[in-house]
Amino acid sequence: MIEIIISSSVLIFLLCVLRLVLKRKISCRLQYALWLLVVLRLIIPNIPIYDVQPAIDNPYNVMNAFYMIRNQINSTKHKPDDTKVEGITASKYNGVLETPAKDDSNLNIKAKEEINRVYIIRLIWFLGIFLIAVWIIFVNTRFIKQLLNNRTLVKIENYRLPVYVVEHLSSPCLYGILGKQAVYITPDVLNDKQQLKHVLVHEFCHYKQLDYLWAVVRCILVSIYWFNPFIWIAAILSKRDCELACDELVIKNLGQEERINYGNTLIALIIKEAKTPNYLSLGTTMVESKKSIKERIKMIAMRPKMLLITFIGTLAIIVVIVAVTFITTRPENNQVVINIEGLSEDAIKKDVISVKWTRDDMILAPDFSELYYASDDYIIFKVNLGLFIYDINANKIIRSLDLESIQCQYAEGDNYCAINVSEDGDSVYLRPISKEMMYVYVIQDNILYYQPFHLEVMADIEMFNDFTDTTHLDVKSDGAICGRIVELKDNETSKIKYGYLSIKPQYRLKDLRYITGKEEIFLFTEENQ
Template sequence: MTLLNAFLIVLKMSFLGTIAAIIILLIKKIFKNKISASCHYLIWMILLLRLIVPYCPESSVSVYNFFTNHNYGTEEIQSPVINNVGHNDIHSNNIQSGVNPSAQKDLSTSLYSTKDGKQELANKIEPSIFNSLQNQRPYTFSDYTYDSNKDKFQAPYIAAIIWLLGTCLGGLYILWLQVSYSIKISKFELCNDRNITAIYEICRSKMKVRKEIPLVMDTSIKTPSLLGIFYPKILLPSDYVERLTEEEFKFVFMHELSHYKRKDIILRWLLIFLQILHWFNPVIWFAFNIIRQDSEKACDEQVLSYIEPSEYKKYGNTMLKMLDIFSGYNSIYGAAGMIDRKKLITERVKNIVNFKKNYVLWSVAGVVIFSVLAVFLLTNARQPVQEVVKIKYEAEKIIPNTEMGVLGRMKLLSNEHLLTYDMQNRRLMTIDDGGNKKEIHCEGLPQDFRLQLFTADAKDAIYIFDGSAEPKIYVFNLEGEKIKEMQVELKDVDPSEMHAVLQWDMKVDSKGNIYLLIPQLQTQQASTQVFDPEGKHIKTLKSDGYVCVELDAEDNLYTIAWENRIVITKQNPLTGEIFWQYEAENNLSYVRNAAYSKQDQSLYLVELNSNSVSKFDL
């Protein structure tokens, strides 16, 4: 994952988190005094999950659907007939328009220029793909991948560097503070006042806290706090010993032990980590500040559940008294303290004095609110339906009177000659634009070898697959000279499937890695086995349904699978990273062939059950 990838993911999560935070704040405002402080605190967990989990399930009820443009358009347009054009005019890697731009009209009226009553061919594509549109508006996939060849001084990349610097500086600052605090706190003395420790033990027993949490005292401590995840400590200012009564100490200890029971320290550190990642987002900072305040209110509510109603006012008075002797704000990051800003203390005391146990109805309401918000905010928007422009086509012979038998597979070479195989006469040959044929006699093939599967790489090396008992791949140049021969380590292939090699497919990427698509007809599945240039098995990619595959200019693999619906997946076949996946519901039928265009970076799909070609702008 590149720096820009990480930055865009964080930026997206921050945006979604901002929406979630605003909605949560509005809900809290509406139900301010209706639901308990614990419910207010619990609702914030939705925001934290939204900021932690990068991927959530899609839903039609997600609130994020309001921020997604949906495009459901499907368009069908009749294309011209292809009249006796050479195959070098039909090239998926060099799609160009023969139309004068000034002569082009609106898409709905004219797609191609006319001359002498005949329509000129507007696009050049591979033989299996007969036509496509020049000015259509296909859906653009946004997969957050970064092209390292692009200018690294673009604004997004600079923003990513600034974000990384801010994150590193924030992390180093927090680390420095914690190391300083740890060294300082290690020198503090344990509380040896028997009266205080006796009160503390009573509180610990009453609240059923089994863990031994030491009491630490020092004059430099600003306010009582709980600190530490694995080795927690309760910090006490030495000045409080003479100023607080035993009952007031009881309230202090119960508040800090409530923080421990609620695991608030873990949450505090999670907030710090997320705040470092989202340091650029003021809404997240504001929301986190409210979370800390709600944490204190929820802690107060838990303390009140352990004391008598007659003690509520005393607990509030203890907080006011501590505020009077409070010497400053607790600056220890990750600590959970009892005293905070004066305005918040006043609000908390009012809540304590007016505290009443919530009715069952409002407790249920709190759970319902949490559940509804989780459904709306912890789901992503449904991906908009792909706009597919279906192009009707008709075809005529592009190379008439070739005087050959049945042609097998065809592959366009870099010189725009057509590489094909005459299955009847068992001849591998090239054909130029004028229909002139040149046979290729491949030296070294087994006697009576029947060629069923072949392809060519970007350098016009011919790869021929031999599906015998010991599968091999032969590599030849265009003169028929053998370049190399390699054993292929096929994995988990049923011997009965070796008789259906004609239905297999083979691709070769720019590095010489070989991709063998092997349909498993009995199970309606397929596997794409990947081999290195020496034929060694690298990995196997599994797919459900009937499949065809295609490689783009960057060796990304497009898997087009059909099982009740078309599923198109773009992935890095070697690392396994999936960039995106698109599911067509009703607007594509079974795809029998696919071709990639380097020039306009599009994928063309030929459908079996309809006379049309579909173009996907990638």
């Protein structure tokens, strides 16, 4: 979402600059067509070109600059340090960091505050969409009722659209849903043959340009992206360019000799300021206020012609704009090239430092040991030394991650590291709660990524949560149970069994076991060193 907002805003800004620089130098229809780029940018994702062979690098994409700046800020702001953290006992016992008992009350409060903040933002966004949509529906429904209740059919020979005259209509317009469009005119226009001719040609040109469809698209996008002022600017300017393009097409159909007369018709139909912004109307009103029609009269009077060199230069600029705002660069070696749930495009690869230990009699702190995932194939758990993945079928540790190397070793305090595992057990998400950055560890590929933390993204990921309340279980162990208990289904008996970590009273590394049903697995043996 952030990519679409930033890139579309930059795109709109560049188009506004281009519109100003090339004013009266390019075709009005080309100027109008440029807004199609904004529509495409808002409804489609980035175009990846790194899968195209041969690969093409695009270092000028606007999001690359954004990510580079953000990463520099985050790397400076969240640079790891070796200072003491409040809540951690600094003493070492046999090389093992001791920790006091956890108090998760403050952590839960912080997590709830973050979740509430995200929900409030989402609620405001959806509420804005609802209110803008209701407003658009209301004003258009009211206008439709006015047209239907006051219209009288007028027979116009050799004209493809039905024409109605409507009393008290402020301006002629094309209005109607797909397949039922009609032209609505005022009694004054009906009584003036020249104005009637100009109006009918003008509204039919709107019909040929499919402007009634673009009006719907404009209203939908304004409703969705109501919070972005650039979208409102685009809506206003695209509506103006819509009329300019239509005027150009009208003069092309009528002939240059009708140019002055057509301009006089526009002046004669000038209305006061509309009560409702016309860019939120599903109809195409022919004229508006004096201020809005001034530019149209100038364009008609000047008869601008687009030179070939101007056309070629404009196309070159458009290519550059598309490259800057649409096309995603090919990732560098330390950037993400695979699709992993929760992994952002600006994630950076980090070196995986495995845990090394030479003694199996090292003392463990039971309250620092925790089980995060368990299945019939492998378990994911943490002890003082780091994070481990134990393959039950192979009876050995197959992966390990030194948590101290990434400042994720703390069990409580301001730098407490929250650890979650995806429901399928493929990825581990680690985040010190005081930081705005996090790590994603992909187990199968043994790859570690470093990226910004986005709560709304993480909230959408299904995490492993098959834990059960230990107070209601008759779990017997000749040692201390470490952390949570997982509820598993026995494949042979289809009965429920439980898996948990347990350590004997000596609290040595070699005494740590994983117990599931009747099976007892010692996790740290000489073979695992």
